[in-house]
Amino acid sequence: MKNKKSFLPLIITLLPIFYGLILWTKLPVELPIHFNINGEVDRYANKVWIIIIWPIIATLLHLFLIIYRTKIVARSQNNKMHTIISWSIPLGTNILLSYIFAYGLGSHINITSILLPTIGILFIALGNYMPKTQRNRFVGIRIPTALNNDVNWFKTQRIGGLMFVVGGFMMIGGGFLGMISEFWTIASMIVALVLITVIPIIYLIRSSHKA
Structure with missing residues (x-):
């Protein structure tokens, strides 16, 4: 099997x-x-x-x-x-x-009307399982601070998973709105990438300072 x-x-x-x-x-x-x-x-x-x-x-x-x-x-x-x-x-x-x-x-x-929703669906699927992943160097958000210990890891994956889901929905919307104006294609990609890459790092840094 x-x-x-x-x-x-x-x-x-x-x-x-x-x-x-x-x-x-x-x-x-x-x-x-x-x-x-x-x-x-x-x-x-x-x-x-x-x-x-x-x-x-x-x-x-x-x-x-x-x-x-x-x-x-x-x-x-x-x-x-x-x-x-x-x-x-x-x-x-x-x-x-x-x-x-x-x-x-x-x-x-227009290929963006197909490609962006496809990537968005992938991000949503990954985001749903990220908070459940164990610490590793292959999948998940693997910034050095997150790899230091399990607490940092799960904090990063939890907020990262949420951002992946939000970013995924934004890409799906941007793909359809992109058929009206290319502005929405570019805007949705930029915002989604910022959410996915920047927000988890900021969250982890701020939570580390509070601790």
């Missing part, structure tokens, strides 16, 4: 190869590989790289995380957080490549 659970994400990560080959003759020779902040394409790559090589690289990265988790990180430690992070690779690969294929077929939807 455990092997099946590890093997399924690898198969899903490789799925874009199969539906990419099905669409091969309909897709242009070059597909978009990078978009600017306005959601406009500013770099292209040969479809061989995108359809075949990209999923293979993503699969190897996912395989590395599986090996790292089983060989270096204790299996019983922060299992749910590791599961969320490992699934982000196959799901993210399929979402991004599906969008690129749709773009190549003529559906020019």
